[in-house]
Amino acid sequence: MADLVYRRVSSDLKQKIVDNEFPNKRLPDERTLSETYHVSRSSVKRALKVLADDGIIFKKRGSGTFINPLYMKNKTIFHYEGSNLGITDSMKSQGKVPKIKLLSFKVVPASKEIQQDLFLADGDFVYEIQRLRLFDDKPFMIETGYIPIKIAPELTQEIVEQSIFNYVEDTINKSVTRSFLSILASPSNEQDQELLNLKPTEPVGVMEGIFFLDDGTPFEVSNMRLHYQYLRYNTFVMV
Amino acid sequence: MADLVYRRVSSDLKQKIVDNEFPNKRLPDERTLSETYHVSRSSVKRALKVLADDGIIFKKRGSGTFINPLYMKNKTIFHYEGSNLGITDSMKSQGKVPKIKLLSFKVVPASKEIQQDLFLADGDFVYEIQRLRLFDDKPFMIETGYIPIKIAPELTQEIVEQSIFNYVEDTINKSVTRSFLSILASPSNEQDQELLNLKPTEPVGVMEGIFFLDDGTPFEVSNMRLHYQYLRYNTFVMV
DNA sequence: TTTGCAAATTGATACGGTCCAATTTCTTCA
DNA sequence: TGAAGAAATTGGACCGTATCAATTTGCAAA
Structure with missing residues (x-):
């Protein structure tokens, strides 16, 4: 499972989100993530897309990537x-x-x-x-x-x-x-x-x-x- | 809508599928599509992913890309x-x-x-x-x-x-x-x-x-x- | 202080390349 | 003839780059 780069990144980010390591509900920008994880920006995008498709985060062009507030509020319903x-x-x-x-x-x-x-x-x-x-x-x-x-x-x-x-x-x-x-x-x-x-x-x-x-x-x-x-x-x- | 490369490709392919231009239920391989449409293979992959997510096609690694038989049989139900x-x-x-x-x-x-x-x-x-x-x-x-x-x-x-x-x-x-x-x-x-x-x-x-x-x-x-x-x-x- | 525009930030789209893995096809040899 | 193995085919993963567009930020003028 985690032997794929984009999966590794997405599951790590998800864990960080759950652990509330982004208290301002905002993720670092894609270029920074690319550097800190030492992966290409394409892989970061792919990882973020997984989380976005799950409704955990959403992206706003020109602005940044944010955590869906409801995901933190009520994680249980996301186990749909x-x-x-x-x-x-x-x-x-x-x-x-x-x-x-x-x-x-x-x-x-x-x-x-x-x-x-x-x-x-x-x-x-x-x-x-x-x-x-x-x-x-x-x-x-x-x-x-x-x-x-x-x-x-x-x-x-x-x-x-x-x-x-x-x-x-x-x-x-x-x-x-x-x-x-x-x-x-x-x-x-x-x-x-x-x-x-x-x-x-x-x-x-x-x-x-x-x-x-x-x-x-x-x-x-x-x-x-x-x-x-x-x-x-x-x-x-x-x- | 169609001013995006991958959307242009995916909607064109969808049309061709509907028009039954692939009677053997198989699409050309990604590299060929890349050439015929004069776009990069990444864009072809992205276009195909759209169709795959819609359940219209499915891909088998090493084998090719195929049309979901049910899509042709009963297109109406796909208007979900x-x-x-x-x-x-x-x-x-x-x-x-x-x-x-x-x-x-x-x-x-x-x-x-x-x-x-x-x-x-x-x-x-x-x-x-x-x-x-x-x-x-x-x-x-x-x-x-x-x-x-x-x-x-x-x-x-x-x-x-x-x-x-x-x-x-x-x-x-x-x-x-x-x-x-x-x-x-x-x-x-x-x-x-x-x-x-x-x-x-x-x-x-x-x-x-x-x-x-x-x-x-x-x-x-x-x-x-x-x-x-x-x-x-x-x-x-x-x- | 406020308004408006320029610059910086940030995600989106697209390109092209490398290597890998699953599958099919072809070839060789018993 | 048939089975085993080699080669070709084909989609998957990943990288790095260039350009564009939406948004925010900062600065300057009113």
Whole structure:
């Protein structure tokens, strides 16, 4: 990680920011940073861009580079989940116990819509995997996923009862690094109410997503219906 | 816009991609592009990074640069709203008629929570602005916003009945370029049901956000409750 | 003291080069 | 024919430089 110059600089600067070594909320100018770190100014720019993209700093041409006051005020919100792809890992990191209950697992022909999403042809088959996810024994999400059989021909019930992403990374040696997500709210249906312990007036949050391997291959299309109290999608938006 | 070299290259490449001038889903290598466009390789890299960040292409070291198959398949979903900050403008661009009905407009002391969000001190005052937004005469959103009076001391009822962001950009000459958003689902309350024409079983989508001026000053904290059929938040996530 | 312009500061854009690492393609040899 | 290794291809990282544009600062004139 830190064997890259610009990463070394950006993580060091981030640490200094956290340690409040710039009390006037202003970073040294790029040319000075270039000298003190003994790196080129291009690398400094690249390092600063990382921090700027994270919303930690912002730059004003002609004026200087400044620390986003909110970052110091409330660092916790900057740990946003916008970049968590897998569910299993993001829960484990919070010290919770994730469980999966397999609701159904079968192979079906890909529908027209799934063909388009997963870049498949007529007659291609996909796994249809419906799982209930729990979290300290409380059910919070019904997940229906479709995966082309030709990408993961070896998928078994045992694998599907655990993390599919981890299986792909460990076994096929490809990783899931991108996804396209849609987030919306929806009234709960009977299945939601039964499996997620919801009253009829209580809704679900829906996340629809297509997940890609790092080589760009669409890997899975997934529909996730979450207990409304367990979905909070945080994101930092810049124009 | 196009007077910047890297922007010229990236928008030209994007056009060529849309026009299907790379039928094998592969772009020329960086060195070749550098020659054909008569620009440096650094500029080509920068142009390609723009497209890669947009999810249009992806690069494989040692192999080449390729077009995301999904981009061609379904270009519409790539018009994601993830980067639209203001409501007024993003609706206008869709040819809809946006309207605002002012529900209440007053000055109140900032609560502890708002003090923290907006970086205020004890005793500071904020505007509390509650508005109903309509869209071709159909109400779709109840918005409650808090703005420090010291940032916009001249705010009047007339302004608040239109776009606040546009007022700020035109008058104070600062622009709102960043926001931190949380998106979640919630059962509808009585006010929601009445104003948005919802049944008790129908939920709202909630967007909570803090908006910042381009100098990093927190400008507004806003709570938006949307008719569930009108909230769909699309986003492209990379690790 | 205030106003207005010149100079210094500072980030943005762009160029071109070197070396490296992952991947593919070609060649050689068993 | 097929496997191993060499060579070419291709994107990644980094450096140093030149020029430009937005902003701030300082100084001089009113």
